[in-house]
Amino acid sequence: QVQLVESGGGLVQAGGSLRLSCAAPGSIFSLAAMGWYRQAPGKQRELVATITRGSSTNYADSVKGRFTISRDNAKNTVYLQMNSLKPEDTAVYYCKAEVSVLAYWGQGTQVTVSS
Numbered sequence: 001q002v003q004l005v006e007s008g009g010g011l012v013q014a015g016g017s018l019r020l021s022c023a024a025p026g027s028i029f030s031l032a033a034m035g036w037y038r039q040a041p042g043k044q045r046e047l048v049a050t051i052t053r054g055s056s057t058n059y060a061d062s063v064k065g066r067f068t069i070s071r072d073n074a075k076n077t078v079y080l081q082m083n084s085l086k087p088e089d090t091a092v093y094y095c096k097a098e099v100s101v102l103a104y105w106g107q108g109t110q111v112t113v114s115s
Contacts, residue, residue, distance in 0.1 A: 030033030
């Protein structure tokens with residue numbers, strides 16, 4: 001079973017920053033497009049940002065200019081740097097690895113932004 005291990009969530013005041021990390025097995029990471037998604041209470045899971053094997057990135061409009069996704073292929077890790085956080089960013093953040101038609105998810109990490 002493929003395990004993605006997320007870390008870095010927590011409680012932060014509005015305007016603050018957090019960096020999420022997601023480590024994946026090397027056999028998966030080298031082949032995968034990686035992404036971060038989030039799910040707030042009572043809402044559907046939504047895309048936050050994605051990064052391809054070639055490091056092309058894509059962002060949800062709501063986080064453009066505030067969040068940055070990156071990947072370290074030597075460490076098999078994808079990051080999400082979140083700056084200028086807002087209360088509406090509060091959610092469980094999930095890491096996703098896509099390899100062809102297969103998708104693997106992490107267990108999620110809670111991000112709470114207080115006003």
